Amino acid sequence: MDYQTILNKIQTTLLSVNNTGKVATYIPELESIDPKKFGMHLYCNNAGHYSVGDHQERFSIQSISKVFALTLTLSKLDYNDFFKRVDFEPSGDPFNSLVQLEHENGRPRNPFINAGALVISDLLISHLDKPKEDFLTLIHTITGDKTINFNKKVYASEKKWSYRNASLLNLMKSFDNIHNDLEEVLDFYIYQCAIEMSCKELATAFMIYANRGKTLDNIEIISPEKTKRINAIMQTCGFYDEAGEFSFKVGLPGKSGVGGGIAAIHPGQYAVTVWSPPLNPKGNSELGMLALEKLTTLTGYSIF
Amino acid sequence: MDYQTILNKIQTTLLSVNNTGKVATYIPELESIDPKKFGMHLYCNNAGHYSVGDHQERFSIQSISKVFALTLTLSKLDYNDFFKRVDFEPSGDPFNSLVQLEHENGRPRNPFINAGALVISDLLISHLDKPKEDFLTLIHTITGDKTINFNKKVYASEKKWSYRNASLLNLMKSFDNIHNDLEEVLDFYIYQCAIEMSCKELATAFMIYANRGKTLDNIEIISPEKTKRINAIMQTCGFYDEAGEFSFKVGLPGKSGVGGGIAAIHPGQYAVTVWSPPLNPKGNSELGMLALEKLTTLTGYSIF
Amino acid sequence: MDYQTILNKIQTTLLSVNNTGKVATYIPELESIDPKKFGMHLYCNNAGHYSVGDHQERFSIQSISKVFALTLTLSKLDYNDFFKRVDFEPSGDPFNSLVQLEHENGRPRNPFINAGALVISDLLISHLDKPKEDFLTLIHTITGDKTINFNKKVYASEKKWSYRNASLLNLMKSFDNIHNDLEEVLDFYIYQCAIEMSCKELATAFMIYANRGKTLDNIEIISPEKTKRINAIMQTCGFYDEAGEFSFKVGLPGKSGVGGGIAAIHPGQYAVTVWSPPLNPKGNSELGMLALEKLTTLTGYSIF
Amino acid sequence: MDYQTILNKIQTTLLSVNNTGKVATYIPELESIDPKKFGMHLYCNNAGHYSVGDHQERFSIQSISKVFALTLTLSKLDYNDFFKRVDFEPSGDPFNSLVQLEHENGRPRNPFINAGALVISDLLISHLDKPKEDFLTLIHTITGDKTINFNKKVYASEKKWSYRNASLLNLMKSFDNIHNDLEEVLDFYIYQCAIEMSCKELATAFMIYANRGKTLDNIEIISPEKTKRINAIMQTCGFYDEAGEFSFKVGLPGKSGVGGGIAAIHPGQYAVTVWSPPLNPKGNSELGMLALEKLTTLTGYSIF
CATH class of the missing domain: 3.40.710.10 (DD-peptidase/beta-lactamase superfamily)
Structure with a gap:
């Protein structure tokens, strides 16, 4: 070929x-x-x-980082712990929709919609000592390139415009599907996207x-x-x-x-x-x- | 192996x-x-x-017949004619849901939910002289077995309990996404499922x-x-x-x-x-x- | 004044x-x-x-007739029989929406949306010998004018464009919330609107x-x-x-x-x-x- | 009587x-x-x-305070400024639902659901120098009793369990329907409820x-x-x-x-x-x- x-x-x-x-x-x-x-x-x-x-x-x-986050999570957890928190079904609604999330009691449809990726960030924070470093280390390992990093301007800018994600986080927290500090979870999520x-x-x-x-x-x-x-x-x-x-x-x-x-x-x-x-x-x-x-x-x- | x-x-x-x-x-x-x-x-x-x-x-x-119906349709139509009538996206709602169908103006999400299969039956009726015979002939050809047929009792029984499908058909008709007689479309759909x-x-x-x-x-x-x-x-x-x-x-x-x-x-x-x-x-x-x-x-x- | x-x-x-x-x-x-x-x-x-x-x-x-239909129904039934079939809450969705009806298992939100009025037509058919005559008689009695009647052209025309209402009827029938022949219920409903x-x-x-x-x-x-x-x-x-x-x-x-x-x-x-x-x-x-x-x-x- | x-x-x-x-x-x-x-x-x-x-x-x-908040708001604003931010229609969904709010682009259905009352708190903060004092003064005036106050324990407790309301606020902010600091709006809202x-x-x-x-x-x-x-x-x-x-x-x-x-x-x-x-x-x-x-x-x- x-x-x-x-x-x-x-x-x-x-x-x-x-x-x-x-x-x-x-x-x-x-x-x-x-x-x-x-x-x-x-x-x-x-x-x-x-x-x-x-x-x-x-x-x-941006969202391609969700695949790396899922990979890191599945390398740490077994499926059952994971399934309780996130499902694996396709979503018929747009990627940041609260509608489906509310109807399904705060359990996101899959790990690649924003809600699901936020739960994964929460899971990683619970299971890793240094979530950001560990995440970046994974990327350095699989690319063999240690110069890869996040963009500080993108990161800072996304933090200013994260109301939708904050809304998702608060909603999931109200269903007890976020276990760490909301600000920390949001921060880690935005960090990943800014790589x-x-x-x-x-x-x-x-x-x-x-x-x-x-x-x-x-x-x-x-x-x-x-x-x-x-x-x-x-x-x-x-x-x-x-x-x-x-x-x-x-x-x-x-x-x-x-x-x-x-x-x-x-x-x-x-x-x-x-x-x-x-x-x-x-x-x-x-x-x-x-x-x-x-x-x-x-x-x-x-x-x- | x-x-x-x-x-x-x-x-x-x-x-x-x-x-x-x-x-x-x-x-x-x-x-x-x-x-x-x-x-x-x-x-x-x-x-x-x-x-x-x-x-x-x-x-x-039953619904496995939807794959054969899709096959017959795609062998007759080009994609554009098809896409106008049915989409190809996964559905987050149960298989016979009217909710999504109403929000999306009568265009079913995919050909494997009931609404989509009903539109496909409608398309086949528009493009085939003898829809039921042609459908059965396809199955005889791909199996090499001409004794395959539909079950008359199942067919008759499903006809009695088809209110959901009739509801879907009428809703799609109100959006002008069914072009043939509703009874005929429903009858052909039920026939396929009864094989x-x-x-x-x-x-x-x-x-x-x-x-x-x-x-x-x-x-x-x-x-x-x-x-x-x-x-x-x-x-x-x-x-x-x-x-x-x-x-x-x-x-x-x-x-x-x-x-x-x-x-x-x-x-x-x-x-x-x-x-x-x-x-x-x-x-x-x-x-x-x-x-x-x-x-x-x-x-x-x-x-x- | x-x-x-x-x-x-x-x-x-x-x-x-x-x-x-x-x-x-x-x-x-x-x-x-x-x-x-x-x-x-x-x-x-x-x-x-x-x-x-x-x-x-x-x-x-048109829909003003729904008030007369509700009046005739409440003059025949007690509330409990009525409540099982139709609720009395305002609806946040448009008047002919199937969405809410599906989520609430075929029980219409109130008697003034189309679905509710169709259930009322069904109830009246169950309780009256001559539903159309009785309905018209009610109007003659409360107006004192016996020349009031339905418009045959409007009636015939509405029958041709009743797919939405047929969809609602079939959906409610699938939930067993319509007890009479669907065509008869639809016909009576359209008759009322055409007065x-x-x-x-x-x-x-x-x-x-x-x-x-x-x-x-x-x-x-x-x-x-x-x-x-x-x-x-x-x-x-x-x-x-x-x-x-x-x-x-x-x-x-x-x-x-x-x-x-x-x-x-x-x-x-x-x-x-x-x-x-x-x-x-x-x-x-x-x-x-x-x-x-x-x-x-x-x-x-x-x-x- | x-x-x-x-x-x-x-x-x-x-x-x-x-x-x-x-x-x-x-x-x-x-x-x-x-x-x-x-x-x-x-x-x-x-x-x-x-x-x-x-x-x-x-x-x-609790929510009875929403009537006083609406009263204070309407005494300060004309209807048009108000209507742009909150509608007056009944809601078919539960009082704290995000579903309807998302479908209607962040404009709450009415001032008595939580989302609507949060927008009203936001409006009052924009129009009053001392929102909490002014609110309490209104209640003192209409009751003639200056001992009425908020309950500090209820207030503190509600602050801990306000994820749903925070989710609503963030969602509305993403639609630009909240103009003041989210924490301040939430705080004022909770204060009212605790009276x-x-x-x-x-x-x-x-x-x-x-x-x-x-x-x-x-x-x-x-x-x-x-x-x-x-x-x-x-x-x-x-x-x-x-x-x-x-x-x-x-x-x-x-x-x-x-x-x-x-x-x-x-x-x-x-x-x-x-x-x-x-x-x-x-x-x-x-x-x-x-x-x-x-x-x-x-x-x-x-x-x-």
Whole structure:
């Protein structure tokens, strides 16, 4: 499979696409990103790296961090402790909806909606001595790059605009589904979202999901069986209210973020990431979705 | 892979499980089924058939028929005509909910909830001369068995208890998303659900989804690309409000029915079916779910 | 109190108002009504009739008929039999919403939303030999006018566009809250809505609610105690999703219909009706609401 | 009308009723109240005071304070400024629901649900120099009793258990419908709820709503026209999800609180209060509802 030719072809095609997406505007740091940025990186088992465009420029990973947080949590807890606090079902409502959460008594539908990720932050605080350091160490380990860090301006800015997440936290607390200090949980959550990585680094990191839980250096981060389950959750819940469409058109487990990044994997084969800041109305990178659809079309296979 | 040993092991394990499920009671024909029935059948590419228990006894396929109806529709229509009428997103509400349908102006969330299957019946009536015959012919072709037919008692009984579906139809009609006579659409839908097949026949039929759209006799029923997409829909929407759990625990695209059947596939590898009438609270076969979880655990791989 | 001067003043004021309302368009018979029609009629105890404009022209009473249906039902049943089937709480959702009905297991929130009125039609069919005749007889008795009848074209037209109501009926039937044939219940409901009355006739009819249940000829139609309760329901539920606003601005128990009519009463004092076909976005006559607000402002008192 | 005999009769009847209500348990100060407490006080224009039981014992007025807060707000603002921030429609959801609030973009349905009262606290903070003092002064003025104050233990306890209200506040802030510091708004709201008054004092205070906005000393607190509107809001929204039932059975504008108090008025006639701590499942005093139903039955009239 000539992946480099395929990536080049995707880039050429996307250049001619009328991008109707809009960059996220809720904080100035995301709003000011150049909407023309585009990068893509594919890391294939036994076949190395392929890339196009701005694949080495770091961007705000935002909700893609939820996959790393879930990984860290599942490496510490058994399922039963976890299930009591968060479910694994797709959500029919937008990613930050309180409606479903109230109807279901404060137990989030899955770990990739904001409510679920906040519970996971709460769980990590309960189980880790130094949550932020441990979280960052995980990312350093799976990428092999210790320069990765969070962006202080993004972090500070998100703290100012976190009323929705504070509302979710208070609601879950009223159902006794948050056990630590609300400010601390919110702070840790925002920290995770503010981490910056490049397409290349994200693709390297996501190789653990393609490789049954092991890094490229063969360190087991999480068991093969739990890796399989994280992939299943990405498949059904990774794209907010567009999980079905991504599954339908792309057919790979993946996760998107409002920074415009998407990371996806083909189990046993490759990890692929794409970055293009303008988002479609459902909050996923417009060109990113298209790029991955073209990738599975041109390579001829998805997991289905 | 010694599939026969694995199936035997699953059967032995399930015999010792305390089955807390309940058979469907909304029509007497389903209520009177022996809850102890259990069959399982696996058809593997290049490795033939494996089975245990009542795998040759026919049962009411119920909602598993929705996969065949979707297949027939996608073989006739292009996506755009289809998307206008039905979406492909997982649903957070129970399978026959009117709530979501009303909020989304009469366009069902996906083709595997009742509302979506009713729109598909409407589409098939618009595009086929003899909908019932054509539907049955499809099943005869993909199974190679012309004795398969619908159960007249189940059909008659379901007609008496179809108020929920009539409510859905009238609501969608008020949004102009049903184009044919409501009675005719309902009748065709009920007909499909009343078809009876054995585990063996269902596994044979589902081989088209494992084999890129081709039957065992190499007849192309649907294109590889559309097959991939049907599998993606099964993955995200095949188990009502338990799609996430099935994906998490089993990791295969599949579809269940209230008759107690489940059919699933591993693309390129095998189709597997299981039948056990008692249902869990979410409407899926309790032992069926467990059997398939054990299958992917014992075989050591899922699509993830 | 010089009511005639007040009515004249209201009419003059309304002539200069920019009416942004729209006549109902779901059936041609309502759509073709002259939007400039305006009539008002006030019948005061011990002080006779006052009127302006087209107060003697009959129009489709539509949902105002729900008050008469409730009256007939409460004159036949005791409360407990009634409460099991319909509640008396205001509804936060639009008048024909299925959402609330599904969440509350098929028991309508109140008798003035469509679902509630359909249950009342069902109750009347169960308790009356000749429901349509008995219903019309009630109206003849309270108005003293036997020429009042239903409009056959409106009736026929509504039957063609009754999918929403059929959806509600089927949903309630699935919860066993409809006991008679669905077609018959729907037919009777549509018949009631198609009755035509003038402002004058409606004001005369509504005098029973101002006079503790007695007609102007002193015939007791319903007990004083039940009259009080019907008035309370009109106060809290008479204006769909605008009951609060009507209560706030007008302060009288009343009921509106999509034909553009509104009837209201001041207990012990008067009944007043107004007719102007263009409806505001919540489905109530735009000028009708304004006219009654001016009436209680100019007369200086409401029930509060 | 011999009100004293009527009150005595009500008390006697209620003594024999099996009270299935439960006292509020969310804070220890309410939970520890003697459930047998019962008081009732009626103040009639031109006819003086009547009372039974513990009518002079102060209790936590809780949500009854929302009427005083609304009064203070409407005495400062015109309607348009008010309407932009809070609607006046009854709510079909429980009193602290986030669901409706999210669907309606952070604008509460009415001033008597918690969300609405929080917006009112926000408005008062924007318009008053010393909100708490001004609020207490209002109550001192309308009761003529300067010893009335808030309960410090209740206040402190509610602050610890205010996650639901904090969730509502954060949600409304995310829609920009709260303009002051969230902690300050919450603090002021809790302060109001913690005020303690006796049945006698509450009845005296509520005489302003029976007397077109004037105190017993003839001081105009609010205009007759605004008084009328406050009464209309009490009628449609004063009893959470039981406003219809109260209107149906009692037929008076009123307001209840989880401390077990209810205050109601008959415009132009009387104010009446009742206190009995055990609440029915909808959060209103069980015996209180019954007592007022008996009152309007025995006196023979309601506003309807």
